[in-house]
Amino acid sequence: MPWLMRDAAVLASLEVPESRRGRRRGVRGRERLDGALLLRPARAVHTFGVRFPLDVAFCDGDLVVLAVKRLPPGRMTAPLRRCRVVIEAEAGSFERWGLRPGDKLEIEGPEA
Numbered sequence: 001m002p003w004l005m006r007d008a009a010v011l012a013s014l015e016v017p018e019s020r021r022g023r024r025r026g027v028r029g030r031e032r033l034d035g036a037l038l039l040r041p042a043r044a045v046h047t048f049g050v051r052f053p054l055d056v057a058f059c060d061g062d063l064v065v066l067a068v069k070r071l072p073p074g075r076m077t078a079p080l081r082r083c084r085v086v087i088e089a090e091a092g093s094f095e096r097w098g099l100r101p102g103d104k105l106e107i108e109g110p111e112a
Contacts, residue, residue: 002109004036004087011097012036012089014107033090038107042086046076053091055099058083063105068094 004014013035032052039045045056050073058067058077061084069077070091087105 002107004038005106005108006097006099006103010108011099011105012093014038016040016107033088036087036089036093039086039088041084043079043081043083044077045071045086045088047071047073048076050074055089055091055094057087057094057099057105059085059087059105061085063107065099065101065103065105067101068099 002014002016004011015035015037017037017039033054043058045054047054053070053072056069056071056077057065058069058080059065060082063085066080066082071077093099
């Protein structure tokens with residue numbers, strides 16, 4: 001399983017859906033999300049069918065965080081022009097991790 005990292009520190013285990021169908025499903029129908037979910041390619045996300053609020057990080061192709069947002073269930077974001085990757089985690093995760101715009105993230109381990 002891959003890991004989401006920043007400055008050589010592990011932030012969370014990382015799910016990377018391999019298929020378009022897996023990306024579309026995201027965290028819908030789950031009771032919780034352990035770790036984080038990386039959606040690539042993605043420029044916007046929604047939380048229709050999601051049972052809990054999410055922290056969402058919009059990243060460029062180099063995994064530099066462009067913006068972060070807390071998204072309650074039943075909402076949708078506007079597409080972010082330079083965004084290529086979206087990372088989702090349970091609400092409160094980014095605060096615990098100290099994740100902010102400008103952070104450079106990395107993926108270590110087997111990548112899907």
